[in-house]
Amino acid sequence: MxxxxxxxxxxxxxxxxxxxxxxxxxxxxxxxxxxxxxxxxxxxxxxxxxxxxxxxxxxxxxxxxxxxxxxxxxxxxxxxxxxxxxxxxxxxxxxxxxxxxxxxxxxxxxxxxxxxxxxxxxxxxxxxxxxxxxxxxxxxxxxxxxxxxxxxxxxxxxxxxxxxxxxxxxxxxxxxxxxxxxxxxxxxxxxxxxxxxVSSTQAFVEALVSPGPSSELGDAAATFGWLVGGWAGTIQDHDPDGSVRQSQGEWWFHWVLEGRALQDIFIVPSRRAPAQSGPGANRRYGTTVRTFDRAGGRWQITWISPTGGAINRLAGGRDGDRLVLLGEHHGKPIRWSFSDIGADRFTWRGEEQDSAGQWKLQARFDMRRIT
Missing domain, CATH: 2.50.20 (outer membrane lipoprotein receptor (LolB), chain A)
Known part of the structure; x- marks a missing residue:
């Protein structure tokens, strides 16, 4: 309150x-x-x-x-x-x-x-x-x-x-x-x-951050709620020529807006990673907001990347033992998924569908829990 x-x-x-x-x-x-x-x-x-x-x-x-x-x-x-x-x-x-x-x-x-x-x-x-x-x-x-x-x-x-x-x-x-x-x-x-x-910074944080999910979400909160906390790991970008660029990154999740949404902050390279020589993974410093569409029974997400200029919108939810989200980027279908989910780890994959209908891996994040 x-x-x-x-x-x-x-x-x-x-x-x-x-x-x-x-x-x-x-x-x-x-x-x-x-x-x-x-x-x-x-x-x-x-x-x-x-x-x-x-x-x-x-x-x-x-x-x-x-x-x-x-x-x-x-x-x-x-x-x-x-x-x-x-x-x-x-x-x-x-x-x-x-x-x-x-x-x-x-x-x-x-x-x-x-x-x-x-x-x-x-x-x-x-x-x-x-x-x-x-x-x-x-x-x-x-x-x-x-x-x-x-x-x-x-x-x-x-x-x-x-x-x-x-x-x-x-x-x-x-x-x-x-x-x-x-x-x-x-x-x-x-x-x-x-x-x-109260400082303006503290007041803003108190207005945004919530200790847990809203009761409005019901059982749907569990779909992404397990992500709350901090994660660190290896970030790979897979280029069309088959080369792979790699860096360390960090990912933070928390409930916001009185628990009605789950927001994250994604940072590559990690703020604590030592400087690396050679081409690393794409620089990322952005945020995703996840909200649940009760009428459609699916989660909708919006990713905003000030460093890359991208704004992506996807929707989906649980698919077996994975979480799968589908959307479009520059007119091409994209698929983002969480797999290999454990208590302290998960793998995220970003894929794009080519003209032949094949999914091509663009990015892979192997994360481990740190908080």
């Missing part, structure tokens, strides 16, 4: 005083459209560094609407996306989640900040209590389970939190925004103040 430029912003830091093994740096942005909590959590988990970046978007009534989490732990990056319609129906990573039906708020297990969500949404009077059903995110598994919780307002700025299933309870002292100051010897606020304005 994007906050307008006039939103009030704050930054806060908490320390996990329970075991002195963690910190959280959070940002709160409040505007007419609602509130966004975002932050970075750094903790020692089972002896290994764990970093979690999160964003929780709420509407004007403090109802949780969208959640994204990216976790790095023990050499692995994992992501989680939750979408909530405000009426108790949830999508998890783009798919309906029946087990979360009826949940009203998200509770990030490593964060004190998300206690502010039910506190602000419920707006209890002093002495009043309420029971809620929360979507509880457990770290480092990134599991989401429903959790019965209770909140009681025991004073002007004090609440008692209860896990109604485990029996755990704790007192929360909060500020005027419902954000914890002291969380019963578990978390303690160290600092808070106004946040610096």
């Amino acid at each position: 994007t906050m307008e430029a006039t939103a009030v912003t704050r930054e806060l830091i908490w320390r996990r005083v329970m075991d002195e093994l963690g910190f959280e740096h959070a940002r709160v942005r409040r505007g007419q459209e609602g509130t966004e909590l975002s932050g970075v959590i750094l903790v020692a988990e089972q002896g290994a560094p764990l970093r979690a970046e999160y964003s929780v978007g709420c509407d004007g009534a403090w109802r949780t609407r969208r959640v994204s989490v990216t976790q790095s732990w023990r050499g692995e990056h994992r992501t989680l996306t939750l979408e909530h319609d405000g009426e108790g129906h949830w999508q998890k990573d783009g798919r309906g989640s029946e087990e979360l039906e009826g949940c009203t708020d998200v509770d990030l297990g490593l964060s004190p900040s998300t206690n502010a969500l039910p506190i602000n949404r419920l707006r209890l009077g002093e002495g009043a209590s309420a029971e809620i059903r929360a979507a509880w995110v457990r770290f480092p598994a990134l599991e989401v389970v429903p959790a019965r919780q209770g909140y009681t307002r025991t004073g002007p700025a004090r609440y008692r939190y209860e896990s109604l299933e485990s029996g755990f309870n704790a007192m929360l002292d909060v500020d005027t925004d419902g954000l914890p100051i002291e969380y019963a010897g578990i978390w303690r606020r160290l600092a808070e103040g106004p946040a610096a304005p």
Whole structure:
């Protein structure tokens, strides 16, 4: 959820005083459209560094609407996306989640900040209590389970939190925004103040990049979703005379436009490759945007190459164990395909059909996953 430029912003830091093994740096942005909590959590988990970046978007009534989490732990990056319609129906990573039906708020297990969500949404009077059903995110598994919780307002700025299933309870002292100051010897606020304005670069990235696919894509997201991340490998251009020119390249994929599209950046030669002598593969620095045509049941892509001046449009999808896309370039049929797909590798081929109907290889990319 994007906050307008006039939103009030704050930054806060908490320390996990329970075991002195963690910190959280959070940002709160409040505007007419609602509130966004975002932050970075750094903790020692089972002896290994764990970093979690999160964003929780709420509407004007403090109802949780969208959640994204990216976790790095023990050499692995994992992501989680939750979408909530405000009426108790949830999508998890783009798919309906029946087990979360009826949940009203998200509770990030490593964060004190998300206690502010039910506190602000419920707006209890002093002495009043309420029971809620929360979507509880457990770290480092990134599991989401429903959790019965209770909140009681025991004073002007004090609440008692209860896990109604485990029996755990704790007192929360909060500020005027419902954000914890002291969380019963578990978390303690160290600092808070106004946040610096978001840079135009950061604002652009936040508007473009999405943590995961939109629920609108359904099962179609899996067709190309496995590509998200970074790849590096050998790029070959095959010339009509049979010669082959070769360089190293890199390829980056991510969901964009609220997860409705998958975009990539393709770079040859790789930015980190040493300079090479002799003719290498064609220089490429371009981008492809992939969108799904639900009516036609196929993916459509547009490749834009500022370095080569090409704009190619193709369409297609899964064909057996390959992904095949068809289009035209200068009036000739072209075929782009992904094959030999593994967990950490794939081969991409670019082909053109000649007048005899034969497919001629023009380019081949052998890629391996790097992130």
